[in-house]
Amino acid sequence: MSHATAAHEFLRDPARAAWHDQTLWMVRMKRDRQAAQVPDWEGLREAASKIKEHTLSKLAEYLEQFEAHAVANGIQVHWARDGEEHNRIVHGILARRGARKLVKSKSMLTEECHLNQHLERHGIEVIDTDLGERIVQLQKMPPSHIVMPAIHLKRAEVGEVFHEHLGTPRGMDDAQQLTEAARQHLRQHFLTADAALTGVNFAIAETGGFVVCTNEGNADMGAHLAPVHIACMGIEKLIPKQEHLGVFLRLLARSATGQPSTVFSSHFLKPRQGQEMHLVLVDNGRSRQLGRVDYRKSLACIRCAACFNTCPVYRRSGGYSYSFFISGPIGSILAPNVDKAAHGDMPFASTLCGSCSAVCPVKIDIHAQLLKWRQEITAAGHSPWWKTLAMHATAFVLKRPALYAFAGRMARRFTPWVNALKLDPWSRSRALPEPPKESFREWMQHERRKP
Amino acid sequence: MSSRDAILAAVRSAQPKALSLFDVAAFGVGGRMEGSLTHFIAMLDFIGARVVRAPRLEDAATWLRENIPVSAAIASTVPGLPGTVDLAAITDPHDLDGVHTAVFPARFGVCENGAVWIEETDLGHRVLPMIAEHLLIVIRADQIVADMHAAYQRVGKIGSGFGLFLAGPSKTADIEQCLVIGAHGARGATIFIWGE
Numbered sequence: 001m002s003h004a005t006a007a008h009e010f011l012r013d014p015a016r017a018a019w020h021d022q023t024l025w026m027v028r029m030k031r032d033r034q035a036a037q038v039p040d041w042e043g044l045r046e047a048a049s050k051i052k053e054h055t056l057s058k059l060a061e062y063l064e065q066f067e068a069h070a071v072a073n074g075i076q077v078h079w080a081r082d083g084e085e086h087n088r089i090v091h092g093i094l095a096r097r098g099a100r101k102l103v104k105s106k107s108m109l110t111e112e113c114h115l116n117q118h119l120e121r122h123g124i125e126v127i128d129t130d131l132g133e134r135i136v137q138l139q140k141m142p143p144s145h146i147v148m149p150a151i152h153l154k155r156a157e158v159g160e161v162f163h164e165h166l167g168t169p170r171g172m173d174d175a176q177q178l179t180e181a182a183r184q185h186l187r188q189h190f191l192t193a194d195a196a197l198t199g200v201n202f203a204i205a206e207t208g209g210f211v212v213c214t215n216e217g218n219a220d221m222g223a224h225l226a227p228v229h230i231a232c233m234g235i236e237k238l239i240p241k242q243e244h245l246g247v248f249l250r251l252l253a254r255s256a257t258g259q260p261s262t263v264f265s266s267h268f269l270k271p272r273q274g275q276e277m278h279l280v281l282v283d284n285g286r287s288r289q290l291g292r293v294d295y296r297k298s299l300a301c302i303r304c305a306a307c308f309n310t311c312p313v314y315r316r317s318g319g320y321s322y323s324f325f326i327s328g329p330i331g332s333i334l335a336p337n338v339d340k341a342a343h344g345d346m347p348f349a350s351t352l353c354g355s356c357s358a359v360c361p362v363k364i365d366i367h368a369q370l371l372k373w374r375q376e377i378t379a380a381g382h383s384p385w386w387k388t389l390a391m392h393a394t395a396f397v398l399k400r401p402a403l404y405a406f407a408g409r410m411a412r413r414f415t416p417w418v419n420a421l422k423l424d425p426w427s428r429s430r431a432l433p434e435p436p437k438e439s440f441r442e443w444m445q446h447e448r449r450k451p
Numbered sequence: 452m453s454s455r456d457a458i459l460a461a462v463r464s465a466q467p468k469a470l471s472l473f474d475v476a477a478f479g480v481g482g483r484m485e486g487s488l489t490h491f492i493a494m495l496d497f498i499g500a501r502v503v504r505a506p507r508l509e510d511a512a513t514w515l516r517e518n519i520p521v522s523a524a525i526a527s528t529v530p531g532l533p534g535t536v537d538l539a540a541i542t543d544p545h546d547l548d549g550v551h552t553a554v555f556p557a558r559f560g561v562c563e564n565g566a567v568w569i570e571e572t573d574l575g576h577r578v579l580p581m582i583a584e585h586l587l588i589v590i591r592a593d594q595i596v597a598d599m600h601a602a603y604q605r606v607g608k609i610g611s612g613f614g615l616f617l618a619g620p621s622k623t624a625d626i627e628q629c630l631v632i633g634a635h636g637a638r639g640a641t642i643f644i645w646g647e
Binding site for chain 1: 473494565566598600611612621622625
């Protein structure tokens with residue numbers, strides 16, 4: 001289903017669509033308030049951008065440095081070329097330990113690799129422990145937003161999910177009570193898990209350590225209780241030095257949720273006594289993207305989702321309207337790297353207004369990359385036939401001045417009637433202005449003839 | 452070729468010409484923040500932490516007596532503030548489930564976001580700040596830095612295997628963006644600032 005078709009479905013309930021739009025805009029405004037309180041926020045963004053650019057230019061060296069330090073600290077490091085290899089490695093670790101239950105904190109990488117489905121096929125129970133992720137997991141749905149996975153749901157709907165799966169009273173729709181029910185439910189899982197899996201926000205080459213940020217404390221609850229901790233990261237999550245965290249942690253939470261900091265910013269360096277700690281480094285197309293000069297900078301992303309919250313198209317179409325697990329503007333420049341044909345319409349789900357680039361804490365030129373993908377996707381023949389036809393027809397007319405003048409005359413005369421038929425999606429919800437009586441060229445000719 | 456070598460080779464052939472590293476230490480003065488105890492306390496208030504100020508560390512014992520139920524399990528790693536749980540006897544962190552209040556020291560606090568830095572050696576068990584229902588974190592009033600750049604200068608080389616910036620009680624807004632204090636970690640965090 002194309003983004004436009006899916007968005008049309010989403011917009012069938014205008015009140016709900018307006019609520020979704022306003023909720024995300026509220027998060028964007030919280031971000032603005034926090035950003036304004038930091039002196040020289042722009043300098044901070046520039047610093048982050050420069051650090052990431054530098055890291056990507058020496059990524060192989062930093063990966064080796066990181067691995068050497070992590071291994072010296074007692075962390076077992078694994079390398080996965082693609083999602084399938086990643087899943088095999090994680091399952092292998094769990095199988096060797098005879099683990100039956102895995103508690104997992106938020107990791108977009110494991111969504112990317114479809115890890116949950118893989119482990120469940122092998123009889124391992126996977127419990128997503130971020131509240132939003134648990135809600136959508138119980139619904140058997142993917143997250144609709146990378147930071148706020150259940151942002152599209154109303155309290156009453158969460159109440160229904162919990163009534164069905166956690167046995168809460170029917171009709172319970174108080175956020176406090178629902179969160180408490182989830183806390184009790186998930187605590188039992190934390191206490192009985194055989195292994196914990198977390199994502200990685202930042203990995204530090206000079207120390208071999210990694211940082212995981214949460215507000216709920218779920219990554220820590222899992223990792224510090226379970227006998228096995230597996231951390232999974234894309235190879236682009238590296239930063240050279242620990243002091244660089246000062247730059248990134250100042251930007252991350254402010255950009256993501258408008259908080260000055262996440263509640264827990266946990267620095268893992270060594271396994272705790274008696275614990276096994278594994279780290280899986282995943283490529284899965286990242287080295288390919290690194291080689292694409294126009295799109296390389298997309299690898300600087302720190303997954304804050306500020307571009308989602310500001311995007312007028314995302315806010316009014318919802319995460320499920322996009323065909324890739326990372327939706328919104330950043331998803332729309334990452335997805336075509338994975339599969340140009342399957343996600344070919346995502347870069348078109350944008351007004352190219354540039355708001356995404358303006359809020360991005362690492363200064364990715366998102367809207368410029370969206371435009372480049374459009375050109376590349378069209379050149380590769382992945383645009384819909386009617387658009388190709390329309391573009392060729394337009395080019396044909398524009399190349400022929402006489403035909404262009406004639407077409408203009410016809411358009412001025414007949415467009416209002418044609419629009420009344422509402423064939424063009426643009427005119428379905430918009431009234432076009434009255435066409436002028438004459439073209440600029442005709443007007444010039446009249447003016448010249450005047451004495 | 453192993454996956455490791457294949458990935459490194461692919462990255463090497465894809466990465467651009469090496470760029471020089473940005474110097475964070477030289478990062479513009481305009482981007483740094485001022486720090487004071489007043490700023491720190493205002494920020495703690497903003498992030499939902501509770502602040503108690505007292506002249507002496509021993510006053511925390513009085514606070515505990517007056518605010519924590521007699522029957523509640525208190526796990527403390529602060530010398531001079533004995534708890535009711537014998538942390539040394541606990542080998543399995545799961546046994547900490549049920550701790551009412553955890554008492555531990557923070558090395559320093561950060562004005563710009565209200566976070567405090569804690570190291571594994573100050574906790575005994577890494578899970579203590581998450582598994583306990585409430586936290587009493589003690590910090591000396593002069594142990595304050597302005598911003599996160601200064602914070603990492605202060606952190607230096609982490610000697611233990613785990614360190615944490617903790618900013619207030621655990622929270623979530625995953626249900627309709629309603630802020631709820633007390634997600635998986637502590638439901639309340641009191642920062643005990645002493646020695647002003």
